[in-house]
Amino acid sequence: MEKIAAGGFGIGYGEGKTIFVPYTVIGDVVEVQLVTRKKDVAFAKVQKYITRGPGTIEPPCPSFGPPFFCGGCDWLNLSYETQLKYKTELVREQIQSLKPGIDIPETIASPVTQYYRNKAFMPVGKGKNGLEFGIYERWSHKIVPHKTCFLHPPEFDLIAHRCLELMDNAKVQPYDETSHIGTLRHIGFRCSKDKKQILMILVTRSAKLPFSNLLVKKLTSEFPQLSGIVQNINREKGNVILGNEEKILYGNPYINEEINNLKFRIHYKSFWQVNSAMLQLIIKNINGKVQPEDTVLDTFSGIGVLGLSLAAKVREVFCIEESYDAIEDGKFNCQLNNISNVTFLNGKTEDTLPVILNSPEKYTSKIPEVIILDPPRTGVQKSVLEEIIKAQLSHILYLSCSPITLRRDLNILLESGLYEIISIHPFDMFPQTWHIETLVELKYKK
Structure with missing residues (x-):
């Protein structure tokens, strides 16, 4: 294996093809089985590790890598220092050529590297001993069960195991996606930083859930940190x-x-970032990039954590969010924190942004100076970027969880000739995986 690629793959070469292999790193020598073949590219599974590359460690999870191929972690077999090194290289490979010579600093480490996820949803299926849950195997919908996952808090697994034990006793059947029968589809959790509040979500195919009252009584008595159970x-x-x-x-x-x-x-x-400790560092970084006279547009805002965090420092904030539930949370949070200079607008960014930019008098006295882009992994729609270019917004802060779509979108902004990249900061929002959060600051060329 000679390189690392986005997607958590190692790259090797053989039979005239570039071969992508998960669970491998630079320096590994491996025997593989080709899974998918194309003209110049192939994807493969590890059959045997002959020697391991530098920075590798013994993964602490028995479900990681072959023969189980759990899709949760990519780099649980790497020291954390090596993970950060690889992530920096991935960002530099994707972004640095857009502005040659710009300094892309080392990836900022996460304060917490294990059990950091505050949210998890796991599919439920039928195992040898009854109901089981886990994470899908790569390239399949086969569930890889685990006792304790190293990405989310152990409390999630303890509650889930007990919940499924009780459901087994109640003869609850797992959902089968092929026949579209059965009841329980997923079991999910969301928790606070201190783990004193845990919310459990049971996703079912129908409204009927046998013995749900008994289930609630048992779980809440055994796990007092459960603050809510939703079906x-x-x-x-x-x-x-x-x-x-x-x-x-x-x-x-x-x-x-x-x-x-x-x-x-x-x-x-x-939506809420899955790594609360890392979110605090990103907010601090963004806060240092705005001015008191700024009006800020926070797009794809979720409940407005970025916008509300800037409210005390800037003139005015507008948060655009598609989810009605997130909007309601955002408005409530404004009241909770006595914030009066933040407005929430319910709608898709591609529909709402043009209205604000073309008719700003409907909302504010001037066109906003700063726009925050925090899109899903698919990136920003081209029409949104074209509206930004047309309005010549002076300051762009783009927070991305995908270096690939980030490069695509930055290209569109830079090709307009109106913007230049000021800074690039990688943050390790997702330890043990290849995923990385990157904040790019662009300014209008005056």
Whole structure:
């Protein structure tokens, strides 16, 4: 294996092909089985490690790598220092050529490297001894069960194991995506930083959930940190986890959190960065890039954690968010923190942004100076970038979880000739995986 690639792959060469192999790193010598072949490219599975490359360690999880191929972690077999090195290299490979000579600093380390995820959804299936949960195997929908995952808090696994034990006793059947029968599809969790509030979400195919009252009574007595239990009902076929119906079986459908002295209510459907400790560092970095006279547009805002965190420093903030539940959380959080200069707008960014930029008088006295882009992994729609270029917004802060789509979108902004990159900062939001969060600052060329 000679290189590292996005997607958590090592790259080797053989038979005239570039071969992508998960669970491998630079310096590994491996025997592989080709899974997918194309003209010049192939994907393969490890059959045998002959020698291991520098920086490798013994993975602490028995479900990691062959023969189980759990899709949760990519680099649990690497020392954390090596993970950071590889992530820096990935960002530099994708982004540095857009502005040759710019300094891309080393990836900022996460304060927590294991058990850091505050949210997890895991599929449920039928195992040898009854119901089981886990993470899908790479390239399949086969569930790889585990006792303790190193990405999310151990409490999630303890509660899930006990929950499925009780459901087994109640004869609850797992959902089968092929026949579209069965009841329990996924089991999910969201927790506060201190783990004192844990919200459990049971995703079912229908509204019927046998012995749900007894289930709630047992779980809440054994796990007092459970602040809410929600039954989400998804009647549709397909890979979308959550449905549009719900029953509150116990407590509240949200948790309460505190970040940088601000309080937040977070609905189980609302977006919130999975690594709370890393989120605090990113907010601090962004806060240093805005000015008191700025009006800020926070797009793809979720509940507005970035916008609300800037509110005390800037003139005005507008948060654009598609999810109604997130908008309601955002408005509540404004009241909770006595913030009066933040406005939430419910709608898709591609629909709402043009209205603000073309008719700013409807909302504010001037066109905003700063726009924050924090899109999903698919990146920003081209029409949104074209609106930014057309309006000649003076300051762009792009927070991306995908170096590949980040490069694509930055290319569009730079090709306009109106913008230049000022700084690039990689943050390790996702330890043990290849994923990385990158903050890029661009300014309008005056």
